[in-house]
Amino acid sequence: MPAMTWVVFEVKVLWEKEKWHRIYGEWFPSSGYEQVEGPMIQVGPEIKVGRE
Numbered sequence: 033m034p035a036m037t038w039v040v041f042e043v044k045v046l047w048e049k050e051k052w053h054r055i056y057g058e059w060f061p062s063s064g065y066e067q068v069e070g071p072m073i074q075v076g077p078e079i080k081v082g083r084e
Contacts, residue, residue: 036070039063 041059043051060066 034070036068037065039065 041051041055056067
C-alpha cells in the first residue's frame with residue numbers, strides 16, 4: 033500500500049448520509065486536502081471487524 037495521509041472522523045451519533053455531505057462539502061474544501069484513489073476503511077457498530 034503506498035504511503036498516504038489519512039484522516040479519521042470519529043462520529044459519536046448515528047451515521048447518516050448527511051455526514052458524507054459535510055465531509056465532502058465542508059471539510060475537504062476548507063482543509064486544503066483532496067481525496068485520492070485508495071482504500072477507505074469504515075468501522076461502526078454495524079460493521080464486524082476480524083474473525084468471528
